[in-house]
Amino acid sequence: MNRLPAHSDVFQAVAHPARRRILELLEAGELPVSGLARGFRGSAPALSQQLGVLKKARLVRERREGRQRIYRLTPGPLLELTNWVEVHKGFWSGKLEALGQYLRRKHG
């Protein structure tokens, strides 16, 4: 694309590790961009653009304070994700054989 990504979808928003990281950082409380930047590998524009995606998905809100912009988590839309997981988790964990195989392979 040439503009900011268009997706306002939570699943999409959460698909990128950098964005998950940002959400995690904001769990401890609101932060200015400079604060987020300390936990973020990448340029300032890249961070700003990822924040743009999260804003579009309504997962964060921005407030201006002096020359800083303070971001805070607005986790409402995550309900769509948690709900999907809740609804289907039962089925998945019911499939114990496959799950067990996975765990053995992964953790020995």
Place this chain on the structure above:
Amino acid sequence: MNRLPAHSDVFQAVAHPARRRILELLEAGELPVSGLARGFRGSAPALSQQLGVLKKARLVRERREGRQRIYRLTPGPLLELTNWVEVHKGFWSGKLEALGQYLRRKHG
């Protein structure tokens, strides 16, 4: 791309509604592609390619039977997703104000 998508990442795999749909269909039990096709809007190659992505993410396994290919759910890798949700849900639901706002806005 020119080849199949490269991501073997669960968050990424689950980001596309068609792929979530496929996982949901397979919750009821294994299915041949023709069975999946009935719950899938899109061409046969598109379906096959989405199945390829899920296979790469190890979320499904394929077995041949006559001229059919039977797919079944192997939900192990979904642990990464459910785990992330579990770990962070506490923080999110702690933010009751924002959550409440979201619910009011969404459901009146």
Place this chain on the structure above:
DNA sequence: TTGACAGTTAAGCTTTAGCTTAATAATATA
């Protein structure tokens, strides 16, 4: 008022996603 600071926006570029149509592979059946 000039300059530094905090951050975003613009523009351009490369890579990936996801579709399409056409071709291919493998099995079953007449």
Place this chain on the structure above:
DNA sequence: TATATTATTAAGCTAAAGCTTAACTGTCAA
């Protein structure tokens, strides 16, 4: 053997994701 069935692979395309560098905006401070 020829043909239909079931599905994948190939090739090509469009659009979106995500980065980069450069330019810009708004605020503060000397």
